[in-house]
Structures are given as structure tokens and as C-alpha cells.
Amino acid sequence: MIMKIIGKLSDEIFFNLIRENRYLHFVKGLGISIQLTFYAALIGGAIGLLIALARLTNNKVLSYFASKYVDIIRGTPVVVQLLIIYFAVFASVNMHRVAVASIAFGINSGAYVAELIRAGIQAVDKGQMEAARSLGLSYSQSMYHIIIPQAIKNILPGMGNEVISLWKETAIAGFIGLEDLMRGAEIVRGRTFSNYTPYLVIALIYFYITVMMTAALGKMERGMRKSD
Amino acid sequence: MIKVVDLYKSFGTLEVLRGVSNEIHKGEVVCVIGPSGSGKSTFLRCLNLLEEPTSGEVFIDGVSLTEHGKDINKLRQKVGMVFQQFNLFPHMNVMENITLAPVKLKGMSKEEASEKAVMLLRKVGLPDKDYEYPNKLSGGQKQRVAIARALAMDPEIMLFDEPTSALDPEMVGEVLSAMKQLVVEGMTMVVVTHEMGFAREVGDRILFMDEGIIAEENSPEELFNNPKNERTRSFLSKVL
Numbered sequence: 313m314i315m316k317i318i319g320k321l322s323d324e325i326f327f328n329l330i331r332e333n334r335y336l337h338f339v340k341g342l343g344i345s346i347q348l349t350f351y352a353a354l355i356g357g358a359i360g361l362l363i364a365l366a367r368l369t370n371n372k373v374l375s376y377f378a379s380k381y382v383d384i385i386r387g388t389p390v391v392v393q394l395l396i397i398y399f400a401v402f403a404s405v406n407m408h409r410v411a412v413a414s415i416a417f418g419i420n421s422g423a424y425v426a427e428l429i430r431a432g433i434q435a436v437d438k439g440q441m442e443a444a445r446s447l448g449l450s451y452s453q454s455m456y457h458i459i460i461p462q463a464i465k466n467i468l469p470g471m472g473n474e475v476i477s478l479w480k481e482t483a484i485a486g487f488i489g490l491e492d493l494m495r496g497a498e499i500v501r502g503r504t505f506s507n508y509t510p511y512l513v514i515a516l517i518y519f520y521i522t523v524m525m526t527a528a529l530g531k532m533e534r535g536m537r538k539s540d
Numbered sequence: 541m542i543k544v545v546d547l548y549k550s551f552g553t554l555e556v557l558r559g560v561s562n563e564i565h566k567g568e569v570v571c572v573i574g575p576s577g578s579g580k581s582t583f584l585r586c587l588n589l590l591e592e593p594t595s596g597e598v599f600i601d602g603v604s605l606t607e608h609g610k611d612i613n614k615l616r617q618k619v620g621m622v623f624q625q626f627n628l629f630p631h632m633n634v635m636e637n638i639t640l641a642p643v644k645l646k647g648m649s650k651e652e653a654s655e656k657a658v659m660l661l662r663k664v665g666l667p668d669k670d671y672e673y674p675n676k677l678s679g680g681q682k683q684r685v686a687i688a689r690a691l692a693m694d695p696e697i698m699l700f701d702e703p704t705s706a707l708d709p710e711m712v713g714e715v716l717s718a719m720k721q722l723v724v725e726g727m728t729m730v731v732v733t734h735e736m737g738f739a740r741e742v743g744d745r746i747l748f749m750d751e752g753i754i755a756e757e758n759s760p761e762e763l764f765n766n767p768k769n770e771r772t773r774s775f776l777s778k779v780l
Contacts (some may be wrong), residue, residue, distance in 0.1 A: 442590050443627035443686075447641040447693060448617035457640060461631050 313473050324509045341496030342517060348413055348482040348492065353475050355418025360425025367430050378426070385423035391484045393420055398488040411529055413485050421478050428474065432467035433459060465536055472529035483518075493517060541566045541697060541727055542587060546728070547596035549582055553720075556582045557593070558752035564697070565729060569723055571739035571760075572732045574749035575775055580732045583749065584699050587730065588619040617645060620690030624683040624702040628674040628689070635670045638689045646693070653692070660688040664718040680711030684718050697728040704735055736779055740764055748772045 329335040366378035385393070397416040399411075436459050446452035486495035497510035504510070542564040549557040556579045561649045566568055572580045585591040587598060589605050589612055598605040600615055629637050638660065639653035648656075661667060664684040674682055683703055690698060700719065703705055716738050722729065723742045739746055740760045748756040748763065748771075756769040764780075769772045 406618060408695075437625075437627070439623060439625050439627035440629065443629070445613075446588055446590060446616060446619070446621040446691070448613050448645050449641060450613050453644060457644070458629055465631075 324506060327361070327504045328500055328506055328513065334502070334503065337491070337496035337500050338493065338513060338517065341491055341493035344410065344485070344490055345479070345482050345493040346521075347410055348417060348485055348490075349475065349479045351414035352417035352421055352478055352482070355414060356421030356425050356474070357471075359418060359422025360429055363422060363426035364429035364433070367426065368433060374478070382423045382426055385420055390417070390420045390481055391487060394484060394487060400533075409488055409490050413482075413490055415486060416483060417478060420481075421474060424474055425471065427468040428467050429463070432463040432470075435466045436462045468536060469529070470531060472532075476525050479503045479521060479525065480518060491535070541601060542730075543599040543602075544583075544587070545597045545599075547581075547583070547586055547598070548594045548730060549586060549591060550594050553629075556752055557586070559595075560596070560749075560752070560754055562747065562754060562757075564728065566696075566728055567726050569727075569729045569731070569742050569744050570747060571743035571745075572747045572749060573734070573736065573739055573775075574755075579751040579752045580749050581701050584701050584730060584732050587699055588616050588621055590621075613645075617641075617693050618696045620693060620695035620698045621687050622683070622690055622698065622700045622703050623658050624705050626674075626679070626686045626706070628686055630674050630683055633671050633673050634666075634677075634685050637674070638692045641689070656692060657688065662686075663691075663721065664688050665714065678711060679707045679712045680724050683707065683711075683715045687715075687718055687722075691722075697730070698722065700729065700731040700733070702734065703734050704733070734779070736764070738778075748775065750775070759775065 327334075329338075363378045363381055366374040367382075369375055394413065394416040396413050397419070402412050402415075440458050440462065441454055444458045445451070449457070482492060483494040485492040486498065491499070493514050499516045500510045502504075544560060544562050547557050547560040548555070558579075560579070560583055562570075572583065574580050582591055586593050593606060596606075600618060601609065603615065604610065605615055606698045627713070631663065632640065635654060635657055638647075639650065639655040641651060642648040642653045642656065658667075658670065661670065664687055666681060666684055666688075669677065669681065669685070674685070679687065687698075688704075703719070704715050709713065712735070712767070716735065719729075719731070719738075720742060731739070731743075743760045746758060746760050747754050748767075748769070750771045756763060756772045758768075763772065764776065767776055
């Protein structure tokens with residue numbers, strides 16, 4: 313019985329990973345997925361900061377558009393956004409698919425990051441700004457020295473979760489023909505006709521990377537708490 | 541030194557200040573008393589424009605605060621403020637709390653500012669707390685650090701917004717004695733307070749505020765012993 317299971321398992325591993333160097337599909341896919349997450353997180357962070365600041369200004373027009381941006385992005389599926397951006401917005405531009413997908417994921421993530429940053433800044437006690445201003449510091453000096461350093465502590469945990477979701481959301485990049493981790497599994501499955509082994513392999517990879525990101529995040533949070 | 545002319549302030553439909561005028565002279569200690577919601581704190585916060593008056597004017601050394609184009613940050617440097625909730629910066633230690641503004645705004649070197657901070661901390665009776673973070677301090681200690689932080693900018697006038705109201709009773713004394721020290725040194729002060737004993741002892745003048753106006757104004761002896769206004773009398777009978 314046990315021998316049978318082991319025999320089956322080693323067959324599956326042989327066909328799905330070793331034969332014809334099929335493991336390369338997973339390795340290559342992992343590289344694409346990591347790249348997408350990395351660039352999208354950078355783009356999303358930048359967009360998020362801008363949108364959050366726009367929402368917090370007294371400028372009614374800016375804050376209106378910023379809040380509409382958040383509404384629209386959060387109100388539509390990310391896969392639909394990805395397809396619209398690829399087939400409509402960048403259709404006539406010859407741009408690398410990784411770049412297009414990173415921008416799409418970044419635009420999506422930016423809406424969520426904006427809400428995190430806005431909430432993090434607003435959670436800082438109003439008296440902090442008043443105390444800073446009463447000393448004679450300008451609005452931007454107060455933001456820089458007093459408000460933002462305290463807001464970062466509020467924002468960081470949510471930001472980590474956002475990157476982790478982003479990492480898993482990139483699994484839809486195959487919709488625009490990118491050979492990411494998910495697509496890699498499907499290519500292998502198309503060759504080996506295994507029911508589920510390629511999916512188990514990528515599930516393990518997705519999970520393991522998430523565990524590493526969670527650990528890194530925990531370390532950062534502990535580091536920040538030291539100054540409390 | 542500070543002149544207030546016909547100050548009005550509304551929040552939406554709520555009229556908090558309804559025509560307040562007064563003048564605070566150099567070296568004077570003015571205590572503002574009155575029931576909650578009478579506009580005392582709003583009046584005080586208008587003096588450094590933390591609250592923008594709906595109408596009326598505030599002059600500091602003859603310069604209008606409310607006129608557009610005035611460098612409000614520069615003017616605020618002359619006016620120190622101490623808050624009910626202390627508002628120390630929790631991510632900075634005591635030394636950084638005190639030295640931030642002088643270093644950034646007065647171009648003081650870190651060393652100069654630290655020396656000054658040490659001197660100020662000694663003055664408020666906290667000689668050995670330089671590198672503590674605010675969350676390690678008691679309420680009374682926090683408030684004394686807040687006083688030192690305001691003094692570090694060499695203000696010409698100090699505003700106190702109910703500085704002892706958030707404190708446990710046994711800590712009120714240490715904050716009041718730090719404030720008395722300032723009175724002795726001749727600091728110009730405006731103090732919104734519920735500590736009638738303190739107001740009576742150190743105030744040169746008492747303003748009694750009610751429903752957004754200064755209902756009565758007099759020396760402490762007169763106002764406490766011989767209140768003229770009906771509302772002052774009824775307020776004092778409740779708190780004394």
C-alpha cells in the first residue's frame with residue numbers, strides 16, 4: 313500500500329517536474345510573478361500616497377476625483393481592470409506585458425493603499441498637529457516630523473497585507489498571456505494531463521512565499537515597536 | 541501685548557464666541573474661568589489662530605494675526621501653548637520633544653538646544669528624564685515637559701488650556717507650582733482653568749466667561765469676594 317503511494321508520487325514528480333525539464337516552467341513563472349508583485353507594489357505605493365494626499369487636501373476638486381478613483385477601482389473586479397488596460401488602454405502601444413500588468417495591478421492596489429494611508433494619517437490624534445503648529449512649525453514640517461512618522465506605524469501592518477494579497481492576485485496575469493506561476497502550472501498540466509499535481513506545486517510555492525513575507529513583516533513591526 | 545477686538549466664532553450654526561474684546565498687557569497673568577461650553581477654550585485658541593475667528597481681530601504686538609498674508613508660523617513662535625491633553629510627541633523622547641522646534645525654527649545647534657532643554661527641565665522639576673519616552677511619564681510629568689517644550693521657543697506669552705484638568709488630583713500641585721515659577725519670573729500668561737484657588741492666588745485679573753462673552757472682569761479679590769454679575773455669583777456658588 314505505502315509502496316504504491318510512494319510509487320505514484322514519484323511518478324507524478326517525475327512527469328510534472330523532471331521530464332523535459334518541466335520544472336523550468338515553474339521557475340520561470342515564479343520569476344514573472346515576483347517581478348509583477350514587486351513593480352505593482354511600487355506603483356501602487358506611489359499612486360496610493362498621491363491619492364491619499366489628494367483626498368486629505370482642502371481642494372474640493374482634487375479630493376472628489378481621488379475619492380471617485382477609489383470607488384471605481386474598488387467597485388470592479390481586478391481581472392476586468394487588467395483586461396481593459398491591456399486590450400483598450402495599451403492596445404495600440406507596443407509595451408512589454410510585464411509592464412502593462414504591473415501598471416494594471418499597481419492602479420488597482422493604489423486604491424487600497426490610498427485608503428490605508430488616509431486612515432493611518434487620520435488616526436493620528438488631532439492634538440499632535442495642533443501642538444506642532446502652536447510651536448510655529450509649518451503644515452508640511454508638522455506632517456514630516458510629527459504626523460507621518462506616527463502614521464507609518466498605523467499603516468505598516470495593512471501595507472504588508474496589501475502586498476501579500478497583491479502577490480496572490482497576480483495569478484490572473486495569464487489572462488493577458490503572461491507566463492506567470494499560474495500559467496506555468498497550466499502549461500505543464502496540458503503536457504502531462506495530471507489532474508492536480510501542478511496546482512499542488514504552485515499552491516506550495518505561493519504559500520511558502522507568503523509565509524516568508526509574513527515573517528519579514530512581523531520583524532519590521534517589532535522593529536518599529538521598539539521606540540514605543 | 542495681545543489685543544482682541546470684537547471676536548466672533550461659530551461652528552456651523554453654533555455661536556461659541558459672541559463679541560469678545562480684551563487686552564492683555566506684558567507681564568500680566570489673566571485667568572479665564574466659566575462654565576463648560578462658555579467659549580473659554582475657543583477664546584484661548586483664537587489667540588494663536590488654532591481656531592480661525594469668524595470675525596473680529598487679534599493683534600500680537602500690534603500685528604494683526606487674522607490679516608491675510610501674515611506669516612502665522614512666525615507669530616506663533618512668540619506664543620507658547622500648553623494643552624489639556626499634553627500632546628507630547630509620542631515617537632520622540634523628552635529631549636527631542638523639547639529641542640525639535642528650536643533646532644528647526646530658530647537655527648539653534650543641537651548642543652545649544654539640548655543645554656537649554658536641560659536647564660528648562662530642571663526649572664520644571666524634572667532633571668533626570670531627558671531620554672525617557674512620554675509613555676513612561678506620569679500625567680504631571682508629561683504636562684511639565686509640555687511646559688518646557690513651549691518655553692524652549694522663548695515665547696513672549698504663554699497660553700494654558702485647562703492644564704490640570706486631565707490630571708489625577710495628586711499631580712495637580714506639581715504642575716501648578718511649575719506655573720507659579722513662571723509667574724514669579726514675570727511671564728505673560730493667559731490661563732483657562734477650573735482651579736479657582738490658583739486663579740485667585742496668581743491671577744492679576746480674572747475673566748468670567750459665559751455664553752460666548754466676557755460676562756465679568758475684575759481683580760481676583762473683587763471677582764471672588766464681591767461678584768457683580770448674577771451669573772458669576774451662581775457659577776461661583778457652585779464651584780467654591
